Amino acid sequence: MKQVHTASETRSDLIDPARARAFQAALGREPDIEAGMPLPPFFHQLYFWAVHPPDGLGRDGHPKLGGLIPDLGLPRRMWAGGRLRFAMPLRAGAPADRLSVVESAEHKHGRSGPLGFVTLRHEIRQGGELCLTEWQELVYRQDPHRDAPRPLAPVARTDETDAREIAFDSTLLFRYSALTFNGHRIHYDLDYARDVEGYDGLVVHGPLLAQQLMLLAGDLMGPLGEFSFRAASPLMHFETGTCCRNGPDLWVRGPDGRLVMSATATPVARGA
Template sequence: MTQTCPDSLDPARATAMQAMLGDPRAFEQGDALPPFYHQLYFWDPQPPARLGRDGHPATGIGLIPDMGLPRRMWAGGSLRFHSPLLAGIRAEKRSSIESSTRKDGRSGPLAFVRLRHDYWQRGSICLTEWQDLVYREDPGPDAAPPVPPQARTDETTAQVRSFDETALFRYSALTFNGHRIHYDVDYARAVEGYTGLVVHGPLLAQMLMHLAEAQLGGLTEFTYRATSPLIAGEVAAFCWADGALWVRGADGRQCMEAAAR
């Protein structure tokens, strides 16, 4: 099954993203979009009756399968850049499921889904993206939080910043992401077991891609994996060392790891 979604790549949305990041830049028709800005486009809006409890489109509707587990997370992915997408020029996203599996982990049953997205513009493929989803059970009331890995401290370049509730709201709006862990703190804590509002994994990946592009002068491939949630208001270091990237929380834990070339 392949799902196709067209979009005109409105330059105003990329301009709004720049403003949200605190780096104002106006995009015009035909301008090359930065890596990963396709996340601002190709929305799949659904009416309330077709949403899950988490605010995302319900599983089992459209492309996303129902794996029989209530919690769904974007755990990572990889991208292969062929040529930049251009603002204001019609493009098409073609999506399919590459694999879906279930297994038993130490914390209970898990399911994994890998999606493939191909982005086309002017008759050529510009970007291939693989997106990894993880499904799991709700945490029990007495469940101990998982122990996150410790992050490296040998970076040669680092950028430090945090994201407050306003930044999370604006990024959710720009990406049409209705997941409640990013704006409903009671839901995030009581249902999904987080300590507060969760910074979007794709936003962390976006910051690492900006860092990698600045170091390399351009990107051909990027792979990333979320390892621990970053909570709104936490200060994090976005780190680079010889093609490796990671996000380090203030307590030293690793929130995301990535590689770029």
């Protein structure tokens, strides 16, 4: 059943260039962002932290549900995908505001059992001007049964014209969790990831995968006007992923050939 919620919240933050430089360094890029410079796309994930004391967290390290995001009664959270529309770049060194709205929340029943879907819309402004709009799609599900078969991941395309291999080790996952203040234990607590949520290792953050695809798209296509992505299967910390591109299509391929994430990039129109 689909439910429309009117819950919203606004957060303000200073777009600290030091945090952006730290992320550049974690990604193996030259840490050169200074005040007044534009941020690369998706770097806004480093800001607008949701800060809660320990008793405000759920078992997975995320803030407890029931505030902005409704509690759908399902314990496992995953970032399923998202869409971004870029109006103008955020500038380092200046304050910004983010309005977050729950657009919808619904229950469905899939092959693996009940599922909960939540769509958030974020609007980020700087100096009163809209810089970007982001739609974030979250999925909530039950804990896995130990004897349940794992779903088969789709096979990734192999017709890329450009490719970049990226190693996602535990150090990068730790640094990304710290820079985004993401307490989700599947990214740093190996026992929890394996024994509670049923993964083979630490899980690479969905937005970190999307970030790598956006950087690849920006390097090859120029400034982005829109970007959408969808997760297909998790990537573990001990695996090397291949970021691929063919025209507007991008994807991450796992070392066994499975599809990890797919995406579509649209560059800024010339003359815009």
